[in-house]
Amino acid sequence: MLQILLYVFIGIIAIQLFYYLIVFGKFAFAKAQKITPKRIPISVIVCAKNEEENVKKFIPLLAEQNYSDYEIVLIDDASSDETLEIFEAFQRKYSNIKLVKVKNNEAFWGNKKFALTLGIKAASKEYLLFTDADCYPTSKDWILNMSAQFTMHKTIVLGYGAYEKIKGSFLNKIIRFETMLTATQYFSWAKMGKPYMGVGRNLAYKREEFFRVNGFIDHMNVRSGDDDLFINQAAKARNTTVCYTPDSFTVSEPKQNWKDWFKQKRRHVSTAKLYKGFDKFQLTLYYFSQLSFLLLAILLLAFQFQWMIVGGLVIFRYLSAWITLGYAAGKLKEKDVIYWFPVIEIILIFTQLNVFLTNLVSKPVHWK
Incomplete structure (x- = not known):
């Protein structure tokens, strides 16, 4: 089972690298x-x-x-x-x-x-x-x-x-x-x-x-x-x-x-379900790959299964994401936030999950 999870983990890493290096790189590495x-x-x-x-x-x-x-x-x-x-x-x-x-x-x-x-x-x-x-x-x-x-x-x-x-x-x-x-x-x-x-x-x-x-x-x-x-x-x-x-x-x-920000997040997320099919797919795939990467990395490292390979993949993924988002943050004059990337990413992953579950049971409040 752990061997299968390792293959899945490698696939998730490939998806993440596609987003960070190929898709996000289109903006991050573009000329001024x-x-x-x-x-x-x-x-x-x-x-x-x-x-x-x-x-x-x-x-x-x-x-x-x-x-x-x-x-x-x-x-x-x-x-x-x-x-x-x-x-x-x-x-x-x-x-x-x-x-x-x-x-x-x-x-x-x-x-x-x-x-x-x-x-x-x-x-x-x-x-x-x-x-x-x-x-x-x-x-x-x-x-x-x-x-x-x-x-x-x-x-x-x-x-x-x-x-x-x-x-x-x-x-x-x-x-x-x-x-x-x-x-x-x-x-x-x-x-x-x-x-x-x-x-x-x-x-x-x-x-x-x-x-x-x-x-x-x-x-x-x-x-x-x-x-x-x-x-x-x-x-x-x-x-x-x-x-x-x-x-x-x-x-x-x-x-x-946090309460007001969470309400704002709920409003913003509530419209995404009405996007075109491809747009919903790519956004869902990106979020799924983020969540899966985090959970699988914790699981595989906890069991110390092929820990050198897993650890190397984790480091490579973080470096790739950090560099790409660092260039993007520089273009948008937000460089100071990039130092907190690993911590903020984890918070956002579980906040988004909370927003999704909360929106399933109640509707967010909109225009004043």
């Missing part, structure tokens, strides 16, 4: 990205619900971008706080701000996709750039960098949405590592011609892509997924590219306790 600025008219779209504190801080950063032809479409999704009043004040201050007021609708109560649809229809520019109300760009050249990736054929741009660093917080390292790993996955698969998701914190596409797939209509009943489900449906090898220049990043405040 250079941009050729384009003056494409851009509509920056921000949807907010009860975000008065965040919009006070971050909307001025959007209004001060070094870009000549853009508007900001602010969508107030029936907020019960002062968000709408703050938006109205910004509209009076900045001439390029357009305000969309969403009233509660019985058919789409609390549905962010309905609010976003109204904002997209109200936008006057053909190229749309999205971020969240709790996000801010890392530079005044955010629009310039993201828009530079558009071409005649590349009409969807996947960007990176980072989280703020909190000194002394191990949870913060876990969150940022997972965010870096997720970005490495969707950037890499996009480079391989198999784009499957993006994040609404930093995402751009031409408006025709939205209407080509009838917007969010196929998953309007699913509260989350205005970013990943839309990209999973609309993105193809021919129309999708990525942007990972440091000036193209956005940043948002991370969760600061």
Whole structure:
């Protein structure tokens, strides 16, 4: 039996190396990205619900971008706080701000996709750039960098949405590592011609892509997924590219306790079951290989069965993963989290298992 498990373990190692060296290597070992600025008219779209504190801080950063032809479409999704009043004040201050007021609708109560649809229809520019109300760009050249990736054929741009660093917080390292790993996955698969998701914190596409797939209509009943489900449906090898220049990043405040982070994880994971068949398969295979690697390594080493071979394979796998993710983390300015890779990986493996089991018995809470 142990001999059979060793063969299975070798197969799992081969799967892991395929992901880390071949798939993730597509992004990790890619050359630094250079941009050729384009003056494409851009509509920056921000949807907010009860975000008065965040919009006070971050909307001025959007209004001060070094870009000549853009508007900001602010969508107030029936907020019960002062968000709408703050938006109205910004509209009076900045001439390029357009305000969309969403009233509660019985058919789409609390549905962010309905609010976003109204904002997209109200936008006057053909190229749309999205971020969240709790996000801010890392530079005044955010629009310039993201828009530079558009071409005649590349009409969807996947960007990176980072989280703020909190000194002394191990949870913060876990969150940022997972965010870096997720970005490495969707950037890499996009480079391989198999784009499957993006994040609404930093995402751009031409408006025709939205209407080509009838917007969010196929998953309007699913509260989350205005970013990943839309990209999973609309993105193809021919129309999708990525942007990972440091000036193209956005940043948002991370969760600061385990309970809130776990709830957020549940929301994010709940949409993956609606991905295309191949995308669900590759994500499941990657997670299965991670879990199997860990369990089989512990079992075989516990019995000291062919321990030199097993130990060598474990070391080789960790070195390969560490190097690949180290290069990816360097591109995404997250190098400090990579030192904790072995520990964080184990925590994430069992957190994901917990999220999956919890989502089986209860539905996660979505848009405010």
